[in-house]
Amino acid sequence: MFERFTDRARAVVRHALVEAQTEGRRPVGTEHLLLGVLADRDNLAVRLLAADGIDADALRAAVARHTVRGVDGLGAADAAALREIGVDLAAIVARIEESFGPDALREATPRPRRWWRRRHDSGRFSPRAKKVLELSLREALRLRHRHIGTEHILLGLLREGNGLGAQVLVEAGADVDDLRQRVEVALREAA
Known part of the structure; x- marks a missing residue:
C-alpha cells in the first residue's frame, strides 16, 4: 500500500513511527499519524486546519496532554475521576x-525482539492507525486519485473518527464534516 504514498505522506508515516518510539509506545496510534501530518507545516492538510483557526502547536500540546502520563502513571481524566x-x-x-x-x-520499555521473531511492519501500527491508513487509501480511490497524500491521511483520520487523533481535532474546535468537505474541495481545485 505504501507504494501509492507521496513522499510527504511517507514522511508522515516515518514521523509517526519516530513519535511512537520516542514516546516509548509500541504501536503507532492515530495521534502519531496526526502529529506526522502536522510535522510538515507546508502541506495542504495543515493549511486547511490553520484556515479553520486550528493551530498545529495547540494540537501537538493537546496530543501531549492526552498521551503523557504523569508521575502517577494515569492520564488527566483518570486522575480527575479518582479525585x-x-x-x-x-x-x-x-x-x-x-x-x-x-x-x-x-x-x-519493551525489550527489542530478536531478529527471528520480528513482526512485519504492520505490527507497528495500532488497529485504529491501520484503519486510518486503509481509509486514506479508500479516500484516494473514491476521489479517483492515483496517489495518497497527507490530505488523504487527514481524511482517513476524520473518517475513522474514534481515535485520539480525531478526538483531539474535535476538541480543538474542528467541525469534522465541514473539514472533510473543505479538504475535498481543495483537492478538486488542485487537480
Missing part, C-alpha cells in the same frame, strides 16, 4: 515511591 471519589492519588504515589523507589511507577 472525585476521594482517592488522594498524590499520597498513594508518594507512598509507593517511598517504598519502592522513585522509578517504581515508570512504564517499562
Whole structure:
C-alpha cells in the first residue's frame, strides 16, 4: 500500500513511527499519524486546519496532554475521576515511591525482539492507525486519485473518527464534516 504514498505522506508515516518510539509506545496510534501530518507545516492538510483557526502547536500540546502520563502513571481524566471519589492519588504515589523507589511507577520499555521473531511492519501500527491508513487509501480511490497524500491521511483520520487523533481535532474546535468537505474541495481545485 505504501507504494501509492507521496513522499510527504511517507514522511508522515516515518514521523509517526519516530513519535511512537520516542514516546516509548509500541504501536503507532492515530495521534502519531496526526502529529506526522502536522510535522510538515507546508502541506495542504495543515493549511486547511490553520484556515479553520486550528493551530498545529495547540494540537501537538493537546496530543501531549492526552498521551503523557504523569508521575502517577494515569492520564488527566483518570486522575480527575479518582479525585472525585476521594482517592488522594498524590499520597498513594508518594507512598509507593517511598517504598519502592522513585522509578517504581515508570512504564517499562519493551525489550527489542530478536531478529527471528520480528513482526512485519504492520505490527507497528495500532488497529485504529491501520484503519486510518486503509481509509486514506479508500479516500484516494473514491476521489479517483492515483496517489495518497497527507490530505488523504487527514481524511482517513476524520473518517475513522474514534481515535485520539480525531478526538483531539474535535476538541480543538474542528467541525469534522465541514473539514472533510473543505479538504475535498481543495483537492478538486488542485487537480
